[in-house]
Amino acid sequence: MKTVSSSVELCVSCMEKHKVDVVQIEEHETYKNKEVGFIATYEYCSNTKELFETENMIRANSLAMKDAYRGEVGLLKAEDIIGIRKKYGISQKDFSEILDWGKATITRYENHQVQDRAHDDILRKINSDPKWLMEMLNRAKGRLSQKAYAKYHHNISKEYRLQGDHYLRESIYASYANYEDDTLTGCMELNLDKVIEVINYFAKKVNNLHMVKLMKMLWYSDTFNHKRYGHSITGLAYRALKMGAVPEGYEQIVLLEGVSYEVAIYDDIAYRFKPVPGFKIKNLSDKDIESIDISISTLGDLITAEIVSLMHEERAYQETPSNQLIPYTFSKDLKVM
Ligand SMILES: [Zn+2]
Numbered sequence: 001m002k003t004v005s006s007s008v009e010l011c012v013s014c015m016e017k018h019k020v021d022v023v024q025i026e027e028h029e030t031y032k033n034k035e036v037g038f039i040a041t042y043e044y045c046s047n048t049k050e051l052f053e054t055e056n057m058i059r060a061n062s063l064a065m066k067d068a069y070r071g072e073v074g075l076l077k078a079e080d081i082i083g084i085r086k087k088y089g090i091s092q093k094d095f096s097e098i099l100d101w102g103k104a105t106i107t108r109y110e111n112h113q114v115q116d117r118a119h120d121d122i123l124r125k126i127n128s129d130p131k132w133l134m135e136m137l138n139r140a141k142g143r144l145s146q147k148a149y150a151k152y153h154h155n156i157s158k159e160y161r162l163q164g165d166h167y168l169r170e171s172i173y174a175s176y177a178n179y180e181d182d183t184l185t186g187c188m189e190l191n192l193d194k195v196i197e198v199i200n201y202f203a204k205k206v207n208n209l210h211m212v213k214l215m216k217m218l219w220y221s222d223t224f225n226h227k228r229y230g231h232s233i234t235g236l237a238y239r240a241l242k243m244g245a246v247p248e249g250y251e252q253i254v255l256l257e258g259v260s261y262e263v264a265i266y267d268d269i270a271y272r273f274k275p276v277p278g279f280k281i282k283n284l285s286d287k288d289i290e291s292i293d294i295s296i297s298t299l300g301d302l303i304t305a306e307i308v309s310l311m312h313e314e315r316a317y318q319e320t321p322s323n324q325l326i327p328y329t330f331s332k333d334l335k336v337m
Pocket of ligand 1: 014015016018045047048
């Protein structure tokens with residue numbers, strides 16, 4: 001028996017006012033044919049040597065026992081269910097409504113009733129699949145208030161975007177895991193937070209920053225930094241394509257949360273990058289920024305075709321076979337900076 005707190009109060013066991021301890025005891029009970037161990041909380045009267053439970057303790061002890069059972073058989077615990085619901089900011093009543101379960105189902109699961117396996121599976125799926133929850137939200141639209149629907153729609157969309165961004169990052173990092181050779185990433189591990197900051201920094205300082213120009217400026221600043229300090233800024237690897245250097249995974253990189261662009265249609269689709277509102281530098285060092293600033297002052301005012309032709313004169317580009325990755329070892333031969 002472990003005492004966790006004590007206070008002087010009217011003791012309901014001996015009906016006298018004295019110091020009553022709150023104690024914790026490990027208990028074992030059989031629930032649904034399973035023996036479960038859990039920590040129960042009681043008040044203890046030192047006069048009668050009696051343990052007793054307040055209303056709240058009765059509820060909490062029952063929940064502790066059921067959570068222990070849930071743990072034993074691999075079901076979500078009450079706090080897990082509360083966590084899933086709160087992640088999407090949905091009320092207990094509306095959550096039951098969206099799931100098309102009985103009105104008080106979620107409230108019961110969060111308080112005293114152990115969910116069945118089928119409902120447990122649905123809750124787990126909701127946790128990992130906001131898109132699916134969105135479908136259910138839309139199905140329940142007519143049964144929710146407009147205000148509640150709008151709020152849930154916003155929250156679920158946000159989770160969906162965050163999750164998408166998480167997978168996007170994972171897949172970019174996974175593709176870079178193949179580049180064990182330091183000369184391909186400039187002796188740096190890929191750092192997407194830095195990549196996003198460099199793109200925003202360029203977007204803030206360079207007018208009309210289109211895709212091809214952005215890619216060349218990324219290569220020049222990474223390669224220039226490698227020339228000065230022996231390592232790239234971002235850890236990006238670049239491939240020698242017809243228009244010059246292109247970062248590996250750029251199709252995914254431009255879709256990352258924190259990268260923003262407008263799409264304009266000329267002869268072709270053009271992306272013009274712009275800084276995201278409230279952009280701040282958190283990951284780039286002063287030296288990184290110095291290299292980037294020099295790239296901007298050298299190349300920032302050039303039109304795309306001019307940068308492309310400069311790139312074509314670089315030894316790094318000329319000596320790398322078409323469609324192959326450009327080794328950073330060529331940084332020492334960099335011409336324009
Ligand atoms: Zn007492």
